[in-house]
Amino acid sequence: MINNQAGVEVNEMSENPILIRPLSDNEMPDSVRVAIASNHEGKLDGHFGSCVQFLIYQVSPENIRLIDVRATTGKEAEIEKNAYLADLIRDCHILYVSSIGGPAVAKVVKHSIHPIKHIGEVDAEDVLSKLQSVLSCMPPPWLAKVMGHSDEARVRFETE
Known part of the structure; x- marks a missing residue:
C-alpha cells in the first residue's frame, strides 16, 4: 500500500489497483462498517x-x-x-462471507459482528448496494441500533 498525494492509499499489487479512502471521525453518520471475505479484489468470494x-x-x-x-x-x-480473524475485523458490524463454520460464527458473534452468508461469487459493491437500500428505507431494529438511531425511531409497531 502507498499513500498518494490526496491521502488515499492505493493497493498496487494488482493490475487494477483499488483505492482505499480512510475515514475520519464522524465523517459518515448513520453508517455501518462491513467486512467482506475476499480472495480476489472487489469480490465477495x-x-x-x-x-x-x-x-x-x-x-x-x-x-x-x-x-x-x-x-x-x-x-x-x-x-x-x-x-x-474475528479480532482482525472487531470494529465491523456486519461480515459477508461465502461460507463460515459454526465455531467461527461463535467467535464473530462474540465480537458483536453479524455474519451474513452469500452463496456464489459476486462483486462486493453489488451486495453493499443492496445493504444500502435497506439502510435508506427502514433498517431492521438491530441494524438501526448499530447506526445510532434512537429507541423511539426503532419502534416498528404501536403499542395499544
Whole structure:
C-alpha cells in the first residue's frame, strides 16, 4: 500500500489497483462498517477461515466507501485462526462471507459482528448496494441500533 498525494492509499499489487479512502471521525453518520471475505479484489468470494483478505467498507444510505483492506496472513493466525480473524475485523458490524463454520460464527458473534452468508461469487459493491437500500428505507431494529438511531425511531409497531 502507498499513500498518494490526496491521502488515499492505493493497493498496487494488482493490475487494477483499488483505492482505499480512510475515514475520519464522524465523517459518515448513520453508517455501518462491513467486512467482506475476499480472495480476489472487489469480490465477495471468500470462506471466513481461508480468505486472503477482508475488504472493509463504510456504508451509509448515501455512500459506499472502501476504507481498508486487511490481509489475513500472519504469525498470530497460525495459533487460533478463527479468534485471530474475528479480532482482525472487531470494529465491523456486519461480515459477508461465502461460507463460515459454526465455531467461527461463535467467535464473530462474540465480537458483536453479524455474519451474513452469500452463496456464489459476486462483486462486493453489488451486495453493499443492496445493504444500502435497506439502510435508506427502514433498517431492521438491530441494524438501526448499530447506526445510532434512537429507541423511539426503532419502534416498528404501536403499542395499544
